[in-house]
Amino acid sequence: RKRIGVMTSGGDAPGMNAAVRAVVRMSIAKGCEAYAIYEGYEGLVKGGSLIKRMRWEDVRGWLSEGGTLIGTARCKEFRERAGRLAGAKNLILNGIDALIICGGDGSLTGADIFRSEWPGLLDELVKKKELTQEQINPFQHLNIVGLVGSIDNDMSSTDATIGAYSSLTRICQAVDFIDATAYSHSRAFVVEVMGRHCGWLALMAGVSTGADFVFLPEKPPAAGWEDEMCDIIAKHRKLGKRKTIVIVAEGAIDRDLKPVSASYVKDILVDKLGLDTRITTLGHVQRGGTACAYDRMLATLQGVEAVEAVLESTPETPSPMIAINENKITRKPLMDAVKLTQSVAACIKNKDFEGAMELRDAEFEE
Numbered sequence: 001r002k003r004i005g006v007m008t009s010g011g012d013a014p015g016m017n018a019a020v021r022a023v024v025r026m027s028i029a030k031g032c033e034a035y036a037i038y039e040g041y042e043g044l045v046k047g048g049s050l051i052k053r054m055r056w057e058d059v060r061g062w063l064s065e066g067g068t069l070i071g072t073a074r075c076k077e078f079r080e081r082a083g084r085l086a087g088a089k090n091l092i093l094n095g096i097d098a099l100i101i102c103g104g105d106g107s108l109t110g111a112d113i114f115r116s117e118w119p120g121l122l123d124e125l126v127k128k129k130e131l132t133q134e135q136i137n138p139f140q141h142l143n144i145v146g147l148v149g150s151i152d153n154d155m156s157s158t159d160a161t162i163g164a165y166s167s168l169t170r171i172c173q174a175v176d177f178i179d180a181t182a183y184s185h186s187r188a189f190v191v192e193v194m195g196r197h198c199g200w201l202a203l204m205a206g207v208s209t210g211a212d213f214v215f216l217p218e219k220p221p222a223a224g225w226e227d228e229m230c231d232i233i234a235k236h237r238k239l240g241k242r243k244t245i246v247i248v249a250e251g252a253i254d255r256d257l258k259p260v261s262a263s264y265v266k267d268i269l270v271d272k273l274g275l276d277t278r279i280t281t282l283g284h285v286q287r288g289g290t291a292c293a294y295d296r297m298l299a300t301l302q303g304v305e306a307v308e309a310v311l312e313s314t315p316e317t318p319s320p321m322i323a324i325n326e327n328k329i330t331r332k333p334l335m336d337a338v339k340l341t342q343s344v345a346a347c348i349k350n351k352d353f354e355g356a357m358e359l360r361d362a363e364f365e366e
């Protein structure tokens with residue numbers, strides 16, 4: 001019986017438990033055995049009790065749990081070949097030759113490297129007498145399937161990552177709460193949101209809450225933005241608005257790639273407009289908590305698709321990433337998506353902001 005491993009890696013995201021549940025139950029429904037690898041790649045490297053067979057009932061109630069119940073960790077050892085050798089050995093000892101990983105682009109790239117080194121890793125383990133030829137013979141091919149779990153929605157080739165809409169929902173709730181107190185005192189609030197180098201959460205939160213101004217990494221404001229921002233806010237105030245909300249993505253930069261900090265924005269609002277201003281950094285509140293309905297559904301449909309992808313894959317199939325495009329669950333070549341994600345980041349680093357936008361647009365025209 002085929003044994004399928006599932007793990008979560010990188011920052012936790014709401015919906016990861018729904019993804020693990022779907023993988024476990026779909027694996028069982030398809031006559032396979034499901035194994036959870038606890039603590040991300042650390043579990044793979046350490047093995048032992050961190051690799052555990054999962055039964056149908058082990059994932060009962062997981063749809064409504066936040067975070068990831070099988071744990072996650074940032075694992076340095078797996079970046080080294082020695083760590084990947086240990087991981088390969090643990091997989092063979094457990095008879096697992098398919099891995100479904102729910103994580104961000106870094107975690108999924110690590111998985112693809114692992115696959116590309118296979119079965120060389122196994123041959124090395126035999127040479128080192130850590131495994132026998134008989135043990136490795138049935139496992140000459142390793143299947144990797146990626147599920148993108150991240151609140152940042154920062155992966156190319158998919159419209160939504162697991163966790164992004166839950167986080168957006170939480171941000172909107174928080175801004176609604178802030179609105180009430182801002183309105184009462186006629187104050188301004190600068191709200192810093194997560195997203196690493198991606199502005200999706202900030203932009204969509206701005207649209208969803210009617211913010212006055214938004215700062216994003218992908219579209220840095222032109223020089224002199226301080227005056228532009230103040231003019232817009234002054235206009236809104238003149239029209240009778242009592243509250244001001246400015247959303248700053250944590251990765252926001254200006255055209256010289258210098259960070260745009262919430263405290264600098266606050267100083268401008270105080271000095272130029274005389275607004276009584278506070279800063280709210282939402283922090284991990286926007287990452288924890290239960291998944292919204294969309295993420296539960298997305299993770300479940302994608303978990304099911306990931307198992308199908310494992311069962312249909314051949315040694316020639318490139319590792320797939322399970323995506324959603326125009327509301328359909330799709331499979332995309334994992335490394336193409338990673339490369340596209342990294343090209344956008346490289347454009348921004350080289351101050352080629354138009355290039356970054358073109359790449360994003362091209363993705364939607366595909």
Ligand code: F6P
Binds near residue numbers: 104195
């Ligand atoms: O990638 C998810 C994320 O929450 C980012 O938005 C943020 O930059 C980062 O992780 C925070 O990481 P940590 O939890 O390690 O502080």
